[in-house]
Amino acid sequence: MFGYYLQLAMHSFRRSPGLTVLMVIIMGIGVAASMTTYAVFRAVSGDPLPEKSAQLFVPQIDNIGPQNGSSGNQLPDALTYTDAMALMRAKAGARQTAIYPIVGDVVPDEHLQLRPFTANGYAAYADFFAMFNVPFRYGHGWHSDDDDRAGNVIAISNRLNQRLFAGINSVGQTLNVDGHDYRVVGVMDDWNPQPRFYDVNNGFSFGDTPDYYLPFTRAVALHIGSNGNNNCSASGKPLTPGWDGWLRSECTWVSLWVQLPDATSVQRYRQFLSHYASEQQRAGRFKWASNVRLFDLNGWLDHEGVVPPEARVSLLVAMGFLFVCLVNTVGLLLAKIMRRAGEIGVRRALGASRGHIYGQFLAEAAAIGAAGGLLGLLLTAAGMHGTDLLFDPDIAKLAHLTAGLISSTVLVAIFATIIAGLYPAWRAARVQPSWQLKSQ
Template sequence: MFSYYLQLALHSFRRSPGLTALMVIIMGIGVAASMTTYAVFRAVSGDPLPDKSAQLFVPQIDNAGPQNGSTRNHLPDALTYTDAMALMQAKAGTRQTAVYPITGHIEPSDGLQQRPFSANGYAAYADFFAMFDVPFQYGHGWSSGDDDRHTNVIAISSRLNQRLFAGINSVGRILHLDGHDYRVVGVIHDWNPQPRFFDVNNGFSFGGAPDYYLPFTRAIDLHISSNGNNNCSGSAKPVTPGWDGWLRSECVWVSLWVELPHVTAVQRYQRLLSDYAAEQQRHGRFQWASNVRLFDLNGWLDHEGVVPPETKVSVLVAGGFLLVCLVNTVGLLLAKIMRRAGEVGVRRALGASRGHIYAQFLVEAAAIGVAGGLLGLLLTAVGMHGTALLFEPGVARLARLTAGLVGLTVWVAVSATVLAGLYPAWRAARVQPSWQLKSQ
């Protein structure tokens, strides 16, 4: 019966091509607008580590007091060096790493005809790579012993490896960075989670992959300052000048991540945070009640407002536009179907049940939906190139026409059109054959 209903639908399309084309265009535009904005929203709001996000946590400590109303929930976006090191030394998590963004100048060697160039990286601990499931093309991350010895080692991206070493296995080679020699221990294989969850507090949520990673302890030895936010406002400003004064200050600039595999570990770490803040209060450092939080990965992304507000607004607007398209399609389908009341009456008189009529027009609506979906795919592909007009370039680049989005686009178009055809099909099924035969 389906093939018969499809033949009836094609015959109906040939009889009223203009009206059919108008419905296809309306659905195609509505679906394309919604799918394009959804692609952007999905890219920026997805879970960057779905297999481990529930085990990764960010501890926060209020070191500025209730008068610091500029931060979210009176909590800074990072930790002081003092607090980060105290929590690192506690080793209360299965793994833990302090991390902050850095930048440096790489000096090509081995006869390469290149000038020194700037590169962006991170200072982190050895646990960083295992915690975040960082894949390696060659080698591996450094060891905790390298952290303790403050070793000159480095892990580089595959892109930097291609630029400096023509993509070969460069483990053991020497890289010159800011006048220091570093031994390459690993080449990271195309790892660039979006959003970059471990550095959203510095505004580096979206963008290209980092070029390199250095041991945190070595970066501190070399006085490599943060390339991110350094909140030293008010009383947080260093009392004494210089690097050591900055480290001992109340400036917040270090991110800390811990891996806690189960609920008991989370509760234990929360008690550790509360006890630590209470201890600092007893020592006179904090003059207010302790205020600490422990965010899981997705909670941290929400706390930092990683999803740009314009993406949420765009999704709502596009959804409303699709609803308007549906309403218009309902009206057009109703007009198209009711013009065929005589045909429906004849079919009913020849023995077709209301269910048969209902199925016939739903198949016709689905066929329009398929055509609208195909048009929507084409317009969605075009819309991907126009996302930069509405969103920041780093966000717009994330929108891609994947196989999943292709299937979703067609499914939305067909489902929406079938939904729009429910009422017109019901009206057609209610046609009284006796009335139509008399009118004929």
């Protein structure tokens, strides 16, 4: 029966090709606008680590006090070195890692005939790789023993491995960064979650894959400064000169993550965090009531407002535009169907039920939707190349025409056009055959 309805739809399209093409274009443009903006919105609002996001938490401690601007949930994003190391030593989570961004000059071997170049990286602990499910193409991350002895080891990205070692297994090779030799222990596979949620100190960031990771303790031993936000002004306390003064200061620059596998461990860690802050108050370091927060991964991204306002606004505008296209399609379908009232009356007189009339015109709407979806797919693919006109380039390039987006585009077009065809089909099914036969 559905095949028969499609035959009737094709016959109808040949009778009024201009009206049919107009509806296909309207639906194609409306679907393309909505799906292009949806692709960007989905890229920045999705869960970057769905398999573990409910187990990963960011602790915050108020080390500046209400007099310097802290209140409620508005606490420093990062921690001081003092607090971060105290939490690391406590090992109150199943896993934990302190992190901060670094930058260094990579010095290639002479035989490569490459000039030294600047590379971006992070200083972290060994748990970083297991906590965030970092995949490795060769080797693995370093061990906790390397953290304890500030080992001269390094894990590099696949991109850096391609540049320096032509993509071969470089585990065991030596890499010079800022004049210091490091032994390569692992080459990460292509891993670059967006947003880069683990960079707490910078709120969040989008962009290219970091080039390398060093042990946190090694970076501190070499006095490698942070390449991220270093908030010293909020505490209002003077900064003692020198690296030791920097480490002892109330400047916040260290990100910290803990893995807490269940609700019980989350509750215990909250209590531990509150107890730690209370101890700092009793010791005279804090002059205010303890104030701590613990965000899970998705809660942290919401707290930081990771979805750009322009992505939300653009999505709402695009959905509104799709609604306008649907309203126009309803009007065109209604006009097209009402012009065929005589044909409908004859079919009803020959025994077609109202359900048959419904099916005929909904099948016609579905066919228009499918054609509009294919056109929308082409326009969506073209729109992907123009997203940087509306969004930051680092965000725009996250939108890709995936298999899921392809199927969603066609299905949305078909479903939306069927919805648009419900009222015209209802009007068609209400046609009285006797009136139409008399008028003929």
